[in-house]
Every structure is written in structure tokens, then in C-alpha cells.
Amino acid sequence: MAEKEYAYFSGCSLEGTAKEYDESLRAIMKALGVNLVEPDDWSCCGSTPAHTVDHVFAAALAARNLTLVEKMNKDVLTTPCPSCLMAFKKAQFNMSRDEAFKDEVNGLLDEAYNCGVESKSSLQVIYEDIGLDAIAARVTHIMPDLKVAPYYGCILSRPPEIAQFDDPENPVSMDKVLSAAGIQVQDFAFKMECCGAAFGVPKREMVNRLSGKVLEMAIDAGANCIAVACPLCQQNLDLRQEQVNKTTGSNYNIPVIYFTQLIGLAYGLSPKELGMDKVIVSADSITRRITREEYEKIKADEAAAKKPQKAKKDAAAEETNN
């Protein structure tokens, strides 16, 4: 496989509370032969707070980083964080369509941005550029106890005009990527319902209640694990899960794991290397791994055991019919 290379923007959360997302993404990209190169001295994208101040200002904070990517002679940037992604995509969308807006943004920057960078979520890169066959080919281990509810959060595929990825109401990319990695996924109606986003600190109870619904729906869907692609979703659902229990009088105890960590486990990487010890609700009891060969042997044995039974049943049925 030819080696791919992307400009990589991890974002601030992945240096702190979402360290394991960065570690696991880097680990699986390495396994898939993809190089990630960080722009030198990148800065915060501005996220939600900046766009409550001013649209030009918010675009400038994001575009400073896009200029750095242009200087690397790269035209595609990938970021695992949906909030960073949206900041970059909105800056790109508005600057490339409105010359006056672009001039205003560049007026705030030291070095102008020339609108030459397309930003993609890391999920999109894995799903579209690497592809399901390559993802499946690297699998060495199966986790037979795992039943995952893939949770996308609000903005990975919304609004469709700007996101330009997957379906805005029923995205399937993470479902397919996890399935390709040999992981059982459950149909999950709340895959895009908001977890409470950035309100955790000022509006804790509201966030707990919204997150509680997501946890409840995942369990109702038959899942014993939630897969996420967003640092904020992970924090609200995992770090705040005990708060959710207190606020809503519940007793949830469901692991919330980055989809990249799950793929890494299927690739036989060590839990330590994937930051599995960094999540609050442990996934140890549901991530028992057996090798692919062992799994296939078990399946073949099961099928063989069923065959004579089926033959007996058929014969019995025939007898009754006669």
C-alpha cells in the first residue's frame, strides 16, 4: 500500500482530557501506513466560544492554522475533533465564497490564508480514503463480548452543505468502519442526538439530563459500549456518567470508548498504547480478545455441531410428514 500523508490537527482537548483519542488515532494510522504531520506551532481553533463573539474573528482564529497547513504545501488537513473540524470548514466555506469576508479575515491575520486547504474529519479519512477493505485486512483480534452503539454527536455530518460527509440524519460511516474491524454494532436511534455539548461547566444539570438520554437509548439498543468520535461527547458521557446517575437517579455503568481505540484493540495493539486505562468507566470486562484464527475455528466448530443436529431435525420432520 502506498503510504498516505496528511496534515494533522489534534486540537487542544487531545492534549488534555482526550489524550487517549490522540494516542489511539496515531497508533491505528501507523498500523494502516498513514503518516500524520502536525503543523508547527498550531493554535486553538476558537471552537464554540469564538463564534459567539464575531464571525470574522472566529474565522481568523481558525484560518491561522489553515495558513500553517498551506505553508506545509499540504491541501488536506485531518482533525479528529468535530468542533475543530467545524471551525475550519466554516472558515473555508465562508472565505472561499465571499471575497469581502475573506479580506476582513485576512485583515486580522499576520499571514493571509488563500483558501487552499480542505479539512476532513479523521473518521472521513479512515472511511473514504483508507477504505473498508484496508481496515478489515489489518484485523487480528475479535472481541466476542462487545456490542457497540456508534455515537456520532451533532456536527460530523451537519449541516450537510458545510460538512459534505455521510448522511446528516442517519450517518453510517462509523457503523461500517467498526463492522469492517470485526466489531458488532447495534442499530442506535440516538446516534446524533446532542449530549449537551460545551455547557458542562455552566449548565451541568442540563448536560447530565441530555447525556442520560443518550446512555439510556444505547442500553435499550442492546449495546454494552458506546463508540465516540468527539472529545466533548466522551467527556459528557464518561467523565460525567456518575453525575448523570446522581442527577437522573440512574445506575449507568457503560464504557464510552473512542472508535479509534476499538479499532486498535481489533488490530491487536496493547490497551496501554491505546490509552484504555484513561477512560473512567472501564471497558476491561467487555473487551476480551481472541485471535481471528481462534474465532474462526470456534465459528466453524459451532457450524459443524449444528449440521448433524439440523440433519437429524430434517429427518425427523420428514418422518412426521410421511
Add this chain to the structure above:
Amino acid sequence: MDTINLTEKTDWAFIEEVKKESGQNPALCYQCGNCTAGCPYTQYFDYPVSMVMRLLQAGQKETILTSKAIWLCATCETCTTRCPCEVDVAHIMDTLRIIARREGKVSEKDVQLFYDSFLDSMKKHGRIFEMGILMGYKFKSGQFMGDAELGPKVMSKGKISLFPKTIKGADKVAQIFNRFQEKAKKHG
């Protein structure tokens, strides 16, 4: 339900201001309520989002700018995605927040304070220093005990740094803040 005399109380300049700054035409909204039906926050809003749109069509500046709704919107983009008239509703909500800030009419002070703590940290370090934001927020809001139990959890996992990491180009990021503030001052 309140009765509003539209002949006397419609602020046409406000409608124009929102139109110009958002690039959206609120008159396209025919009040189907699809945005409100999908809004995950609607139970916490004082005015559901479709009602904010209607108040906007009627130029009810004061009611909108002092509403809680505009500050409890998380920009989840569900309304924008589902609007049959293709109005970018979330962008209108965003524009209303910007105007409310500019006019000093923010109703949800805690939300604004959290956003400001975030931006302060960014201006200082170029990146976000999570612990710094939290402490900044606690000091300014006086809510010292909020989320206190989360501290040991993240600490034990080695996920949060006690010391900020300042990027080399932090001054360049601060320059963006300064240039914006100068420009905002000039334009009043």
C-alpha cells in the same frame, strides 16, 4: 399569550441588522415548527427556536436579545439541517448571540463567563489550558464547588495538566484578538 402591537413595536432596523449580519432572510420562515421539533434544548428554552424566528420577523429586539434561548443553543445544527425553507437557523441564533453581547444584554451570564474564560486562556497561551479555564470560571462565577469531584478523576488518569503550555506564536494569536478589538472599537 402576549399581544404585540406590530405597527408601534416592530424594530425594522433590527430585522435589517440580523439579515445583513447573518446573510439569512427570516421572512422565509413559515412557522412549520420543524426546528423546534428537533431541538434537543427546547425544554430549557424560554422561547422555542421557531418562536425566536417569529419574534425576529416581528422585530421584537428586546425580547430576543434578553432571551435565555439564544444562549442555551449549542449550535448542534439540527434546525438548520431540517428547515424546509433552507434558512440557516443556527447561524441566525449565533448572530443574535453576537448582537446581544455587543449590546451588553446577555441573559445567561454563566454561559458567557465560561466562553470568556476559554477565550482568555486562548489569548494568553495560544492553546486551551483546561485547568486554567476551569479555575478562571470558578473565580469569576464564585461557583467553587461545581464539578469538584471530577478533579481527582482526571488527575488520576494523567489527563489534565496543572501547568499551561504556551505556544511560540501565542503573541500572534493575541494579535488577532487585539486587531479585532481595535476594529470593533472603531466601528462602535
